[in-house]
Amino acid sequence: MRHLLKTSTLSGALLGLSMSTALAVDLEFYFPVAVGGDAAATIQAMTEEYMSANPDVNINAIYTGSYADTTTRAITAARGGNPPHLAILSAVDVFMLIDEDLIETWDQHLSEEELKNWVGGFYDAFRANTHKEGKTWGIPFQRSTPVMYYNKDAFKEAGLDPESPPATWEELVEMGKKLTVRDDSGNATQWGIRIPSSGFPYWPFQALAIANGAELMNEAGTEVYFDQPAVVEALEFFVDLSKEHEIMAPGIVDWGATPKAFLDGETAMAITTTGNLTNIRTNATFDLGVAMLPKNKQYGVATGGGDFFLFKGHGEEETRAAIDFVKWATAPEQAAAWSIATGYVAPRPDIWETEKMKAYVEEAPGALVARNQLEHAVAEFSVYENARVRQILNDAIAAAIVGDKTPEQALSDAQSEADEVLKIYRQ
Numbered sequence: 001m002r003h004l005l006k007t008s009t010l011s012g013a014l015l016g017l018s019m020s021t022a023l024a025v026d027l028e029f030y031f032p033v034a035v036g037g038d039a040a041a042t043i044q045a046m047t048e049e050y051m052s053a054n055p056d057v058n059i060n061a062i063y064t065g066s067y068a069d070t071t072t073r074a075i076t077a078a079r080g081g082n083p084p085h086l087a088i089l090s091a092v093d094v095f096m097l098i099d100e101d102l103i104e105t106w107d108q109h110l111s112e113e114e115l116k117n118w119v120g121g122f123y124d125a126f127r128a129n130t131h132k133e134g135k136t137w138g139i140p141f142q143r144s145t146p147v148m149y150y151n152k153d154a155f156k157e158a159g160l161d162p163e164s165p166p167a168t169w170e171e172l173v174e175m176g177k178k179l180t181v182r183d184d185s186g187n188a189t190q191w192g193i194r195i196p197s198s199g200f201p202y203w204p205f206q207a208l209a210i211a212n213g214a215e216l217m218n219e220a221g222t223e224v225y226f227d228q229p230a231v232v233e234a235l236e237f238f239v240d241l242s243k244e245h246e247i248m249a250p251g252i253v254d255w256g257a258t259p260k261a262f263l264d265g266e267t268a269m270a271i272t273t274t275g276n277l278t279n280i281r282t283n284a285t286f287d288l289g290v291a292m293l294p295k296n297k298q299y300g301v302a303t304g305g306g307d308f309f310l311f312k313g314h315g316e317e318e319t320r321a322a323i324d325f326v327k328w329a330t331a332p333e334q335a336a337a338w339s340i341a342t343g344y345v346a347p348r349p350d351i352w353e354t355e356k357m358k359a360y361v362e363e364a365p366g367a368l369v370a371r372n373q374l375e376h377a378v379a380e381f382s383v384y385e386n387a388r389v390r391q392i393l394n395d396a397i398a399a400a401i402v403g404d405k406t407p408e409q410a411l412s413d414a415q416s417e418a419d420e421v422l423k424i425y426r427q
Contacts, residue, residue: 027322028077028084029061032070032306039142042341050328059325067306074311078102083311085322091129091307092382092390094137095221099384104310106136109319118327126347128379130307138307139326140347142338144275145301145370145377146204148294152287154179154190154268165269165291169211169237172269172294176247179268192247194267195238199255201397202390203304204271206381207293208234210300216393221383222425226393227415230297235407237296239400252398273304274370277343281364290366292373299376305344336360345370383418384425392417
């Protein structure tokens with residue numbers, strides 16, 4: 001099915017007439033879903049609401065699977081000469097999209113007023129990944145940070161204060177030991193903490209590195225710092241949660257299964273995206289707590305999630321129509337509804353001032369945690385050849401966790417591999 005977005009223009013203006021004519025504009029809009037709940041249905045409902053308010057507009061949004069699936073489909077379509085007009089893609093894909101010459105900057109289509117009051121109105125932490133060399137390549141939409149979910153009932157049963165989750169790595173270990181429950185055979189029936197090491201292992205690991213005072217890459221996307229001592233220490237801590245402290249399940253911990261494992265009581269604390277907040281809140285049968293990630297040398301977290309990207313190969317009027325839809329979708333009322341429905345962080349301060357968001361945080365104060373973490377947030381890991389380099393890091397994390405390599409050796413090898421990939425971008 002073709003996907004249409006129609007906009008109205010006053011065609012009679014040039015003729016001095018008062019009549020108007022609707023011009024049909026074909027538009028394709030790809031979007032992914034990377035969290036639980038009804039995110040896809042919510043996007044569809046938003047487009048229907050937009051069409052209802054704009055009878056001359058018809059949008060068919062295309063659900064394209066995961067972030068990786070969506071990126072692959074968008075690139076394939078663009079290379080085949082049929083690029084989408086819009087796509088919500090992972091913000092970390094920005095260097096690849098620029099390198100492939102597939103996307104346009106938003107700035108060239110916007111007025112000074114739009115640049116200042118619309119683009120400039122998003123949180124700086126969410127703009128960090130896609131604002132490069134003074135240009136805007138992406139518009140924040142479904143943005144996130146990892147947060148710590150914890151079971152307040154389990155805290156009470158362990159004799160811990162349910163209103164005082166761990167604030168430091170040391171406290172995480174201490175509380176994790178009290179929260180780990182074993183049966184008479186010594187098998188864990190409840191782990192203290194669960195941090196995923198599959199799917200997106202680089203993301204929670206980056207948070208650990210930041211909390212230890214380390215960065216994984218430079219802003220230009222041309223260098224990585226995997227073998228720095230503070231990064232090695234962060235991976236050692238990650239590994240020790242299961243091997244030395246025995247408060248986390250051994251081996252690779254699945255990303256996708258983490259919300260269910262937490263809801264089922266398999267772990268008392270879990271680190272995953274705030275994008276799972278609505279799903280977890282809806283299904284939790286216990287008193288739920290949400291907290292910032294514990295610090296070591298400092299508080300720290302990486303942002304995550306997706307931005308709207310504007311693809312090349314379309315006329316100005318089509319592009320302008322796409323921009324108008326994105327402006328509507330990111331406006332306070334719509335963005336508030338999206339954040340409430342999914343758990344993604346509202347990406348602009350003015351969204352939090354809407355009555356519906358104020359009412360929401362009264363009911364779900366945990367929603368404020370990710371927003372408040374933005375004070376300590378940095379850009380999500382992103383470099384040129386990002387998929388390759390990210391996989392190198394993911395493999396290093398896995399090798400250390402399963403014991404194939406020491407953390408130091410795993411990250412030293414990863415540094416050498418990544419340097420080989422990135423050297424052409426430093427010339």
